[in-house]
Amino acid sequence: MLQIIIIILGVSFILYTLLGGADFGAGIVETFAGRKGERTISKAIAPVWEANHVWLILAIVILFSGFPQVYAAISVALHIPLMVVLLGIVLRGSSFTFRHYDVTHDSSHKYYTFFFKVSSFVTPVFLGITLGAMILGKISLENTGSFYEQYIMPWFNVFCLSMGLFSAALFGYIAAVFLISEATYPIEQKRYTRLAKVFLLLTLAMGMLVFATAEAEDHHLSNAFFASRLSIAAFGIVVLLTPVIFYLFRHPDALKLRAAVSVHVTLVMLGWFAIQFPILVYERNGNHLTFYNTQAPYATLYQLVIALFVGLLLVLPSFYFLFKVFKKGDEQQLHS
Amino acid sequence: MDDLLAARLQMAVSLGWHIVFACIGMTMPVLMAFSEWKWLRTQKQEYIDIAKAWSKGVAIFFAVGAVSGTVLSFELGLLFPGFMKHAGPIIGMPFSWEGTAFFVEAIALGVFLYGWDRLNKWAHWLSGVVVGISGVMSGIFVVAANAWMNSPAGFTWENGEATNIDPVAAMFNDAWFSQALHMTLAAFVATSFAVAGVHAFLLLKDRGNTFHRTAVRIALSFGAVAAFLQPISGDISAKDVAERQPAKLAALEALYHTSKPADLVIGGIPNEQEERVDYAIHVPGFLSFLAHGDFESEVIGLDQFPKSERPPVLITHIAFQIMVGIGFLLAFAGLLFLVFSARWKHLLSSTWWLTFIACLTPLGFIAVEAGWTVTEVGRQPWVIYGVMKTKDAVSPMPGLQYSFYTITTVYVLLTLILVWLMRRQIATIETYYPSARKKD
Ligand code: HDD
Ligand code: HEM
Ligand code: HEM
Numbered sequence: 001m002l003q004i005i006i007i008i009l010g011v012s013f014i015l016y017t018l019l020g021g022a023d024f025g026a027g028i029v030e031t032f033a034g035r036k037g038e039r040t041i042s043k044a045i046a047p048v049w050e051a052n053h054v055w056l057i058l059a060i061v062i063l064f065s066g067f068p069q070v071y072a073a074i075s076v077a078l079h080i081p082l083m084v085v086l087l088g089i090v091l092r093g094s095s096f097t098f099r100h101y102d103v104t105h106d107s108s109h110k111y112y113t114f115f116f117k118v119s120s121f122v123t124p125v126f127l128g129i130t131l132g133a134m135i136l137g138k139i140s141l142e143n144t145g146s147f148y149e150q151y152i153m154p155w156f157n158v159f160c161l162s163m164g165l166f167s168a169a170l171f172g173y174i175a176a177v178f179l180i181s182e183a184t185y186p187i188e189q190k191r192y193t194r195l196a197k198v199f200l201l202l203t204l205a206m207g208m209l210v211f212a213t214a215e216a217e218d219h220h221l222s223n224a225f226f227a228s229r230l231s232i233a234a235f236g237i238v239v240l241l242t243p244v245i246f247y248l249f250r251h252p253d254a255l256k257l258r259a260a261v262s263v264h265v266t267l268v269m270l271g272w273f274a275i276q277f278p279i280l281v282y283e284r285n286g287n288h289l290t291f292y293n294t295q296a297p298y299a300t301l302y303q304l305v306i307a308l309f310v311g312l313l314l315v316l317p318s319f320y321f322l323f324k325v326f327k328k329g330d331e332q333q334l335h336s
Numbered sequence: 337m338d339d340l341l342a343a344r345l346q347m348a349v350s351l352g353w354h355i356v357f358a359c360i361g362m363t364m365p366v367l368m369a370f371s372e373w374k375w376l377r378t379q380k381q382e383y384i385d386i387a388k389a390w391s392k393g394v395a396i397f398f399a400v401g402a403v404s405g406t407v408l409s410f411e412l413g414l415l416f417p418g419f420m421k422h423a424g425p426i427i428g429m430p431f432s433w434e435g436t437a438f439f440v441e442a443i444a445l446g447v448f449l450y451g452w453d454r455l456n457k458w459a460h461w462l463s464g465v466v467v468g469i470s471g472v473m474s475g476i477f478v479v480a481a482n483a484w485m486n487s488p489a490g491f492t493w494e495n496g497e498a499t500n501i502d503p504v505a506a507m508f509n510d511a512w513f514s515q516a517l518h519m520t521l522a523a524f525v526a527t528s529f530a531v532a533g534v535h536a537f538l539l540l541k542d543r544g545n546t547f548h549r550t551a552v553r554i555a556l557s558f559g560a561v562a563a564f565l566q567p568i569s570g571d572i573s574a575k576d577v578a579e580r581q582p583a584k585l586a587a588l589e590a591l592y593h594t595s596k597p598a599d600l601v602i603g604g605i606p607n608e609q610e611e612r613v614d615y616a617i618h619v620p621g622f623l624s625f626l627a628h629g630d631f632e633s634e635v636i637g638l639d640q641f642p643k644s645e646r647p648p649v650l651i652t653h654i655a656f657q658i659m660v661g662i663g664f665l666l667a668f669a670g671l672l673f674l675v676f677s678a679r680w681k682h683l684l685s686s687t688w689w690l691t692f693i694a695c696l697t698p699l700g701f702i703a704v705e706a707g708w709t710v711t712e713v714g715r716q717p718w719v720i721y722g723v724m725k726t727k728d729a730v731s732p733m734p735g736l737q738y739s740f741y742t743i744t745t746v747y748v749l750l751t752l753i754l755v756w757l758m759r760r761q762i763a764t765i766e767t768y769y770p771s772a773r774k775k776d
Contacts, residue, residue, distance in 0.1 A: 061431045089406055
């Protein structure tokens with residue numbers, strides 16, 4: 001049972017990164033996307049963004065029912081960055097929707113766009129910071145330290161910041177690739193291709209920064225990395241795949257490119273997962289929280305698996321249907 | 337402000353805000369699907385116009401509902417980690433079913449909103465029906481989690497730990513049915529009367545407008561039936577509370593002293609020091625009847641509970657009076673509507689009737705907020721009734737008031753923007769929809 005839950009948790013996390021990432025990233029990319037950008041982006045994400053975000057909710061629900069102590073521990077220690085994430089989610093979702101559905105186009109438009117762009121950047125940064133704090137090992141489960149030690153230090157440092165920037169760059173990369181085939185005009189497609197390259201390079205740079213700052217914070221990520229064969233393999237393929245993706249950029253083919261990038265991102269996450277497994281939260285005094293020592297009783301996990309399976313049986317075909325309806329509509333529009 | 341109070345207020349603001357969108361999300365898809373169905377059957381332009389106009393508003397509300405719901409799923413832990421640590425594994429099940437329902441709802445809504453010209457008409461209509469069903473399901477599931485807090489089941493509590501967890505028993509706890517029924521009806525009452533009220537108001541300004549006239553009729557048909565059933569369901573809830581949470585019942589009726597038979601206290605202001613209710617109307621024996629179905633039975637008062645286990649009486653009692661008062665008013669309005677539609681159709685376009693309906697616009701939502709105040713404040717000081725106190729569940733982080741201020745400010749601003757946006761949407765109805773320019 002535990003294994004199944006871990007897999008589903010991992011899958012929803014990866015899907016959230018890919019789908020939610022494309023979504024947040026679109027807001028980051030919009031700044032550089034030129035005048036047509038807004039229309040393309042609105043059209044591409046409006047029908048799907050709510051559904052994309054349900055993966056995050058799913059991950060949270062799995063966390064609090066399956067691994068309640070983990071949820072409780074990060075809720076306490078990372079209250080501040082999580083609060084920022086929430087504000088970001090609220091502002092981003094509402095400003096996007098307001099902009100998209102407002103019937104009148106006037107100066108209010110500027111404000112929606114401003115909030116949409118800012119929160120599209122801030123939210124992934126703080127998601128990354130939260131994730132960074134979970135693995136850095138400065139969280140303490142005993143409530144003994146000062147306010148700074150308990151609630152600020154665990155996340156307020158260069159390592160977490162570079163995790164944050166890494167997430168933002170990654171999301172920008174995913175979004176730019178996603179938008180290449182959503183754009184209608186060749187000039188626009190070229191622009192997204194260029195942006196995708198830039199963001200890919202940025203992501204790689206930020207990835208290295210993550211490893212470097214980890215050393216600075218005395219967290220020996222690279223040792224752990226070399227100790228895990230799986231992560232070496234995963235990151236090895238990531239490195240090999242990079243030139244292939246650059247090659248694909250030359251003659252963008254939507255399907256191939258999206259597939260390659262999904263594999264790329266998934267492998268990054270799997271590699272990272274291999275480094276961490278089975279630890280979810282590193283604790284300051286070594287009382288790490290793992291999948292094993294925080295798992296809910298069997299009855300809960302069992303019910304959770306049933307609910308998730310029925311859920312997937314309903315959700316996956318509907319998702320397929322949603323995408324098919326839109327593809328068909330787009331083709332009709334092209335022909336008419 | 338102390339941290340416990342800040343956390344409770346933040347929870348209240350966030351839930352009170354979310355519930356508005358949740359009610360809209362449960363009801364509007366059903367109303368839209370109904371209107372579209374009428375169009376499919378009659379081909380009258382106004383029906384499709386109404387469905388389309390509503391769907392524009394719903395898209396906005398749905399998005400805000402989704403983000404405010406996401407906030408809640410984090411906030412339960414951010415504010416009450418002690419609660420979630422124990423409750424998570426027990427009530428995770430309704431939440432995961434709820435997640436499934438949300439998912440289906442979000443996807444079907446995407447199809448519905450963007451599929452007007454891309455789908456076969458009946459397939460499009462069906463997607464609207466799916467949105468409605470999954471919306472109502474998600475409401476029912478999440479209320480199961482709340483009902484569990486009122487009527488804990490499916491575990492044994494030993495030395496501050498929950499053991500023998502049975503998520504199925506927890507989900508189908510004793511309070512689940514009455515609360516889910518009452519909540520679903522409430523969503524229909526509140527949203528339908530609000531929608532009817534807004535269109536009635538517009539109709540007063542533009543008499544005979546086909547679009548608004550039809551919209552009022554559709555909304556009231558649903559609102560009237562739900563409002564008529566609501567007091568019946570409320571009575572089921574009250575009997576349930578009397579049995580499972582006597583302290584809450586005593587607080588909402590402001591019954592300080594155990595009585596046999598017990599009077600029903602209508603209105604009045606509870607005086608917490610003197611333990612009596614000033615300026616109230618007493619109906620002899622009626623509370624005994626409402627609580628236990630027998631005019632002579634005994635009803636437990638607050639004196640049976642130590643002071644530390646009594647909920648705040650003033651807030652609970654007043655909130656309860658507001659909810660019940662509105663409940664009867666709306667049930668009466670619903671009854672009039674049904675009678676007029678059957679016998680005196682012309683009255684439905686009279687000025688006094690439209691003014692009356694327009695005045696009812698906010699009342700359903702006020703009753704929803706009041707009802708939740710009854711449930712939640714009436715459960716205090718417990719977060720899990722009889723098992724865990726709220727003060728033992730709250731986050732140890734100091735300075736929670738700053739979260740509260742921030743969230744409240746953001747929500748107030750968003751509310752203002754939403755009101756403004758809706759006014760803009762309404763202002764353009766005539767431009768976009770032919771039937772809104774037609775008179776009859
Ligand atoms: C349109 C909204 C609305 C209306 C008209 C009413 N209610 Fe209500 N009531 C709610 C909306 C609501 C609610 C917000 O939905 C609550 C909160 C929790 C719940 O399940 O429903 C609620 C709770 C609630 C409770 C507490 C349940 C609990 O704590 O478990 C009782 C005893 C009643 N109601 C009784 C009534 C009665 C006797 C009404 C008579 C007319 C009535 N309600 C009308
Ligand atoms: C009685 C209380 C509640 C009811 C009736 C309710 C109902 C709903 C409904 C109908 C929706 C769909 C959104 C819409 O149509 O606008 C929704 C969204 C949501 N609710 Fe609630 N909810 C309640 C409380 C909660 C609580 C306590 C939580 C979290 C712990 C929560 C979490 C969510 C989430 C995460 C979403 C967004 C799902 C999405 O993206 O589609 N809700 N809720
Ligand atoms: C959407 C409708 C709801 C509203 C308007 C609402 C309102 C409130 C209010 C007013 C409080 C503060 C009580 C006090 O301070 O005395 C509160 C507390 C709380 N509610 Fe609700 N509630 C709703 C539904 C839910 C649901 C569905 C859940 C859980 C699944 C929930 C969980 C809690 C928790 C954990 C607290 C904090 C502990 C407490 O103060 O009792 N609520 N809510």
